[in-house]
Amino acid sequence: EAEVAQSPRYKITEKSQAVAFWCDPISGHATLYWYRQILGQGPELLVQFQDESVVDDSQLPKDRFSAERLKGVDSTLKIQPAELGDSAMYLCASRSRTGGNTEAFFGQGTRLTVV
Amino acid sequence: QKEVEQDPGPLSVPEGAIVSLNCTYSNSAFQYFMWYRQYSRKGPELLMYTYSSGNKEDGRFTAQVDKSSKYISLFIRDSQPSDSATYLCAMSPPGGGADGLTFGKGTHLIIQP
Numbered sequence: 001e002a003e004v005a006q007s008p009r010y011k012i013t014e015k016s017q018a019v020a021f022w023c024d025p026i027s028g029h030a031t032l033y034w035y036r037q038i039l040g041q042g043p044e045l046l047v048q049f050q051d052e053s054v055v056d057d058s059q060l061p062k063d064r065f066s067a068e069r070l071k072g073v074d075s076t077l078k079i080q081p082a083e084l085g086d087s088a089m090y091l092c093a094s095r096s097r098t099g100g101n102t103e104a105f106f107g108q109g110t111r112l113t114v115v
Numbered sequence: 116q117k118e119v120e121q122d123p124g125p126l127s128v129p130e131g132a133i134v135s136l137n138c139t140y141s142n143s144a145f146q147y148f149m150w151y152r153q154y155s156r157k158g159p160e161l162l163m164y165t166y167s168s169g170n171k172e173d174g175r176f177t178a179q180v181d182k183s184s185k186y187i188s189l190f191i192r193d194s195q196p197s198d199s200a201t202y203l204c205a206m207s208p209p210g211g212g213a214d215g216l217t218f219g220k221g222t223h224l225i226i227q228p
Contacts, residue, residue: 031214033215042119042219043203048214055213056215104207106151
């Protein structure tokens, strides 16, 4: 069964260090999202890609976060420097296309702990 | 006020009971509605996906959307201990651009054996 792959599953990093997360969406899915989920909250959108282009990054803290999807397939989310408040689950989701009338599927997430 | 409101619970019910989970929303642009189940330390798993007002049934799950009231529900019949999880409602506008999902906080459901 096709699924969204994310790695690593868990990451512990020290404050002020750089950290990166990787996502491989379901094959053929043009739309890719990165979400952040703080414990006890619902996921919140960070960035949306359509193929290799950023569609929405209005909620991405651009002073420290960056995201890319160079070939329109897999994607990397980076944080530099990490802060204590960045501790959260980082989720990747994909959808076959933008246009709303398609399901969005999530990966298992990367749980980040900043110490 | 958040765009999507969902009671975080916890909601505790005995095995076999009918469970009702609800969300309200304020953005009339939302057209697509989803329910996800999330087990502890796992990613959200899509349960139900609906468009427009009405009911949709899948096994023990029924999703209901009332756009006029901006209210959506998920019903679980014959609830099982394995249904214990956090249930997230999510919704998105029509596509053609920024159409990321907006989530509720999630309701923590406990099914007591």
